[in-house]
Amino acid sequence: MEHLFAVVMAGGSGTRFWPLSRRLMPKQLLALAEAERSLLAATLDRVAPLVPPERALVVTGLHLAEGTRAAVPQLPPENVLAEPLAKNTAPCVAWGAYHALRRDPDAVLAVLAADHFVQRPGAYLEVVRKAVEAAADGSLVTVGIQPSRPETGYGYVELGEPVGLGGSRPVLRFVEKPDRARAEEFVRSGRFLWNSGQFFFRADAIVRAFEEHLPAVARALEPILSAEGADDEARIVADAYREAPSISIDHGVMERAARVRVVPGDFGWSDVGSWTTAWELADKDAAGNASRGGELVWVDARNCYVHAPAGKIVALVGLDDLVVVDTPDALLVMPRERAQDVRTVVEALRGRRDDAL
Amino acid sequence: MEHLFAVVMAGGSGTRFWPLSRRLMPKQLLALAEAERSLLAATLDRVAPLVPPERALVVTGLHLAEGTRAAVPQLPPENVLAEPLAKNTAPCVAWGAYHALRRDPDAVLAVLAADHFVQRPGAYLEVVRKAVEAAADGSLVTVGIQPSRPETGYGYVELGEPVGLGGSRPVLRFVEKPDRARAEEFVRSGRFLWNSGQFFFRADAIVRAFEEHLPAVARALEPILSAEGADDEARIVADAYREAPSISIDHGVMERAARVRVVPGDFGWSDVGSWTTAWELADKDAAGNASRGGELVWVDARNCYVHAPAGKIVALVGLDDLVVVDTPDALLVMPRERAQDVRTVVEALRGRRDDAL
Numbered sequence: 001m002e003h004l005f006a007v008v009m010a011g012g013s014g015t016r017f018w019p020l021s022r023r024l025m026p027k028q029l030l031a032l033a034e035a036e037r038s039l040l041a042a043t044l045d046r047v048a049p050l051v052p053p054e055r056a057l058v059v060t061g062l063h064l065a066e067g068t069r070a071a072v073p074q075l076p077p078e079n080v081l082a083e084p085l086a087k088n089t090a091p092c093v094a095w096g097a098y099h100a101l102r103r104d105p106d107a108v109l110a111v112l113a114a115d116h117f118v119q120r121p122g123a124y125l126e127v128v129r130k131a132v133e134a135a136a137d138g139s140l141v142t143v144g145i146q147p148s149r150p151e152t153g154y155g156y157v158e159l160g161e162p163v164g165l166g167g168s169r170p171v172l173r174f175v176e177k178p179d180r181a182r183a184e185e186f187v188r189s190g191r192f193l194w195n196s197g198q199f200f201f202r203a204d205a206i207v208r209a210f211e212e213h214l215p216a217v218a219r220a221l222e223p224i225l226s227a228e229g230a231d232d233e234a235r236i237v238a239d240a241y242r243e244a245p246s247i248s249i250d251h252g253v254m255e256r257a258a259r260v261r262v263v264p265g266d267f268g269w270s271d272v273g274s275w276t277t278a279w280e281l282a283d284k285d286a287a288g289n290a291s292r293g294g295e296l297v298w299v300d301a302r303n304c305y306v307h308a309p310a311g312k313i314v315a316l317v318g319l320d321d322l323v324v325v326d327t328p329d330a331l332l333v334m335p336r337e338r339a340q341d342v343r344t345v346v347e348a349l350r351g352r353r354d355d356a357l
Numbered sequence: 358m359e360h361l362f363a364v365v366m367a368g369g370s371g372t373r374f375w376p377l378s379r380r381l382m383p384k385q386l387l388a389l390a391e392a393e394r395s396l397l398a399a400t401l402d403r404v405a406p407l408v409p410p411e412r413a414l415v416v417t418g419l420h421l422a423e424g425t426r427a428a429v430p431q432l433p434p435e436n437v438l439a440e441p442l443a444k445n446t447a448p449c450v451a452w453g454a455y456h457a458l459r460r461d462p463d464a465v466l467a468v469l470a471a472d473h474f475v476q477r478p479g480a481y482l483e484v485v486r487k488a489v490e491a492a493a494d495g496s497l498v499t500v501g502i503q504p505s506r507p508e509t510g511y512g513y514v515e516l517g518e519p520v521g522l523g524g525s526r527p528v529l530r531f532v533e534k535p536d537r538a539r540a541e542e543f544v545r546s547g548r549f550l551w552n553s554g555q556f557f558f559r560a561d562a563i564v565r566a567f568e569e570h571l572p573a574v575a576r577a578l579e580p581i582l583s584a585e586g587a588d589d590e591a592r593i594v595a596d597a598y599r600e601a602p603s604i605s606i607d608h609g610v611m612e613r614a615a616r617v618r619v620v621p622g623d624f625g626w627s628d629v630g631s632w633t634t635a636w637e638l639a640d641k642d643a644a645g646n647a648s649r650g651g652e653l654v655w656v657d658a659r660n661c662y663v664h665a666p667a668g669k670i671v672a673l674v675g676l677d678d679l680v681v682v683d684t685p686d687a688l689l690v691m692p693r694e695r696a697q698d699v700r701t702v703v704e705a706l707r708g709r710r711d712d713a714l
Contacts, residue, residue: 019670294688297705299698308688313376313713315702317691326688331651331665333681333690334674341656345672348654356670 003106004132005203006051007096009089010040010060010068010114015346015357016274016339019330020307023357024063028114029071032272033281035292038071039272040114046121047110050128057081057099058114059092078230084238087246090253094210094217094244095237097203098224107203108132111249116196117281119268127265130167131200134261140209140254141168141200144193144262145269150183153273155195155250157262168261174254193262196269199249206253213256220244274339275323279305289316294326305336330356360463361489362560363408364453366446367397367417367425367471372703372714373631373696376687377664380714381420385471386428389629390638392649395428396629397471403478404467407485414438414456415471416449435587441595444603447610451567451574451601452594454560455581464560465489468606473553474638476625484622487524488557491618497566497611498525498557501550501619502626507540510630512552512607514619525618531611550619553626556606563610570613577601631696632680636662646673651683662693687713 013026021027028040037045044056053074058081060068065082069075081095093111100107110128118124127143135141144157155177160170174195178186186192201209210218220240227233254260270277282290287302294308297315301322308314308326316322323339325332334341349357370383378384385397394402401413410431415438417425422439426432438452450468457464467485475481484500492498501514512534517527531552535543543549558566567575577597584590611617627634639647644659651665654672658679665671665683673679680696682689691698706714 019672295710297702299701299705300695311686313687313706313710315376315687315689315691315705317689317698317702318695319690319692322690324688324690326683329668330670330672331681331683331688332672332674333676333679334672335676338657338675341674344656345654345674348656348672349670353652353670 001050001129001132003104003108004051004055005096005100005104005107005109006044006047006056007093007100007109007111008040008043008056008058008114009092009111010058010064011083011086011092012115013061013064015343017278018342018346019327019332019356020325024067026064026115027272029064029067031292032278033117033270039117040068040071042117043112043114044072044075046118046124047112047128049125050132051110053079055100057096059083059096060114061086081237082234083241085241087241087244089249090210090214090217090247091221091241091244093199093206093249093253094214094221095224095240097206097210098221099233101203101207102225102227105204108135109199109201109203109206111199111201113197113271115272116198117270117272119270119281121267123267124265127167127263127267128200131198131263134168134263135200135202135205137259138202138205138208139168139259139261140205140257141261141263142171142254143196143198143200143265145196146264146266147187147192147194150180150187151194152177152180152183154271155197156183156186156192157195159191159193159262168263171260171262174250193264195250196265197250197271199254200263209253209257214245214247214252217244217247217252275305275307275325275334275342276336276339278307279303279323279336303336358407358486358489360461360465361408361412362453362457362461362464362466363401363404363413364450364457364466364468365397365400365413365415365471366449366468367415367421368440368443368449369472370418370421372700374635375699375703376684376689376713377682381424383421383472384629386421386424388649389635390474390627396474397425397428399474400469400471401429401432403475403481404469404485406482408467410436412457414453416440416453417471418443438594439591440598442598444598444601446606447567447571447574447604448578448598448601450556450563450606450610451571451578452581452597454563454567455578456590458560458564459582459584462561465492466556466558466560466563468556468558470554470628472629473555474627474629476627476638478624480624481622484524484620484624485557488555488620491525491620492557492559492562494616495559495562495565496525496616496618497562497614498618498620499528499611500553500555500557500622502553503621503623504544504549504551507537507544508551509534509537509540511628512554513540513543513549514552516548516550516619516621525620528617528619531607550621552607553622554607554628556611557620566610566614571602571604571609574601574604574609632662632682632691632699633693633696635664636660636680636693660693
C-alpha cells in the first residue's frame with residue numbers, strides 16, 4: 001500500500017447542519033458523529049493505517065483552507081489543496097491525481113468524502129484493501145453499500161456478474177437518485193447497491209479516463225505534472241480552475257468509463273445527511289434522547305436531539321422527536337422529520353442575515 | 358383622591374417565567390405583557406392619574422430593592438420598602454398601612470399586585486375610584502373579576518345582595534382555589550367573582566382589622582407610626598419581621614373581617630400566570646405566532662411563542678403551540694399547555710445549577 005494516496009474531497013459548504021454549520025465552518029469540520037473529532041479528522045484517521053499524513057491530500061475551497069489545516073494539523077500544510085473556484089468534483093479528483101502522479105508514477109488514489117461516517121473502521125479498512133486490489137489492473141472502483149431502505153436521496157450502482165477479482169464486481173450502470181417506486185424495486189431486486197461516493201483507482205488510470213471522457217479537465221490540470229513546488233502548483237491550478245468545466249466525477253467519468261467495478265462494503269456507513277442522522281448516530285438514553293454540549297433537563301421528552309453550547313442549560317418539557325440546535329447567534333427548533341427543511345430556513349435568511357450563514 | 362396611597366406588593370420571586378425570570382429578576386421586573394415596560398412599571402403608571410410617585414409605595418425583598426428602584430426611577434428611593442424577610446402579604450400590607458398612616462391619618466390604601474396586567478386602563482381607573490369610594494366608610498374592599506372560565510388556580514368571592522354604595526356589594530365569603538367541579542358550579546351560579554388580589558381600605562380601618570384578627574402583626578409593625586425617618590423605619594421593620602407571623606392578607610384578615618365588600622371590575626385583567634398567558638396577551642401574526650426579542654423565521658409554525666435575546670435568530674419549522682424561551686445561559690422548549698411544568702425544570706436545577714435560577 002506504499003503507493004496509496006488519499007484524496008479527501010472537503011469542498012462542501014452545505015446548509016443541512018445550520019445553524020451549527022456556517023460558511024467558514026462546514027459540516028466536515030464539525031464533530032457531528034463523535035463528540036471529540038470532526039468528520040474530516042475521522043476520515044483521515046480511518047485510513048491512517050494505510051495512508052500516512054504525507055500521502056493524505058485534502059482538497060477544499062480557498063476560504064476553508066485555514067480552518068481545514070487547523071482541523072488536521074498532522075498533515076503537511078501543502079497537502080491541503082485549496083481550490084480557487086468550486087467546480088464540482090471532477091477537477092478536484094484530477095488535481096489529486098496529477099499531484100499524486102507527479103510524486104509517484106504508481107500512485108493509487110482513495111478518493112473519499114470528507115463528511116461521511118463509518119461505524120466499523122476495521123471492516124472499512126478491509127474494504128479499502130479490496131478496492132485498492134481491484135484497482136490494480138486499471139479499473140475504476142467504487143464502494144457500494146447494501147441498501148437498508150428505499151432511499152431516494154442516494155445514487156445506486158447495478159451489479160454485474162462477478163468476474164475475476166474476488167472482492168469486486170463489475171458495475172452495469174449508475175442510477176442517479178431514483179423515485180420512490182424505483183428505489184423500492186432496486187432494493188427488492190438485490191442487484192443494486194448505494195453508491196457511497198468513494199472511489200479507488202490508479203492515478204494513471206483516472207488520468208486516462210479524464211483524457212477520454214473529460215479532456216477539458218485533463219487539459220486544464222495536466223500542467224501540474226511538471227509543477228516544481230506548491231507555489232508553482234497553486235499558480236497552475238488558478239489558471240486551470242478558470243478553464244475547467246464544473247462537473248462531477250460520477251457523471252463526468254464513472255458513468256461513462258468502461259472498466260468500472262464495485263466493492264460491496266458493510267461497515268456502518270452513513271453520509272451524515274441531516275440532523276436526523278446526528279440523532280441516529282448519537283448515544284441515546286433510555287427515552288431515546290441524545291444531546292451534545294448542553295446541560296440537559298428532560299421532562300417527559302422522548303427521542304429528541306439537542307446540540308447546544310457547552311454548559312448551556314436546555315430544558316425540554318413534554319416533547320417527542322424534536323431537534324433543537326442552539327448556537328450563540330441562532331437557534332433552530334423542528335421535528336426530526338423536518339430536518340430537510342433546514343434549507344428553507346437558510347434561504348429565508350439569505351440577504352437578510354448573511355452574518356449567520 | 359389626595360389621600361390615596363398605592364401599596365404595591367412586589368416581593369414575589371416565582372419560577373413560572375424561568376428562564377427569563379431569575380432570583381434577582383422576578384416576573385414583576387420583566388416586560389412580559391408589553392414590549393417596553395415591566396409589569397411593575399405598568400402597575401404604577403396605571404394608577405398614576407390618582408397616585409403621584411410620592412404616594413406610591415413598593416414593598417419588595419431586600420435582595421430586590423436595588424433592581425426595583427431601578428425599574429421605577431420616578432419613585433423617591435425611600436418609597437421602595439425592602440422587607441428583610443419574606444413573611445407573606447399580611448406584614449407587607451401592615452407596613453404600608455402604618456407608613457401611610459404616619460404620613461396621613463386619612464390615608465386610603467390601594468394594595469396592588471406588582472405583576473398583573475390590565476388591558477383597559479381607563480375602565481380600570483373607574484373601578485379604582487369606585488373601590489376607594491366603597492372604602493370610605495371603613496369597609497375592606499376587594500376587586501372581583503367576572504369569571505370567563507372555571508379556573509381552578511384562582512380564589513373566588515361570593516357576592517351578597519347589593520346594599521347601598523352603588524358600585525360595590527358585600528362579600529358573603531372567600532373561597533380558596535376550588536376543584537374543577539366547584540369552579541364550574543361557581544361560574545354557572547353567577548354569584549361568584551374571581552378574587553383579583555387588589556384591596557382598597559382606609560389605613561386606619563385595616564390597622565383596626567389587624568389589631569382584631571392579626572394582633573401579632575399589628576404589635577410588631579405598629580412602632581412604625583412613631584418612626585422618624587427611613588432609617589428609623591428600616592430598623593423597626595427589621596425587628597418586626599423577625600417577630601411577625603408569615604400569613605397572607607387574604608387568609609389573615611379579609612376572610613375573617615366583617616365589613617368586606619367587592620367591586621366588580623371588567624378591565625381586561627390578567628394575572629400573567631405563565632408563558633401561556635404571555636402568548637395570549639401578545640400581538641400575534643395571521644398564523645397565531647408571537648415573539649419578543651428574537652429575529653424569527655417561521656416555517657409551517659402556528660400558535661407559537663418565542664422569547665429570545667434581541668437579534669438572535671430563532672427558526673421554528675413545522676411546529677404548533679410551542680413555547681421557546683431563550684436566554685444566554687438557559688433555553689426552555691415546551692408545548693404551551695405544559696407551561697405549568699416550568700417549576701419541574703426549576704426544581705431539577707436547584708442545587709445543580711443555582712447560578713441559572
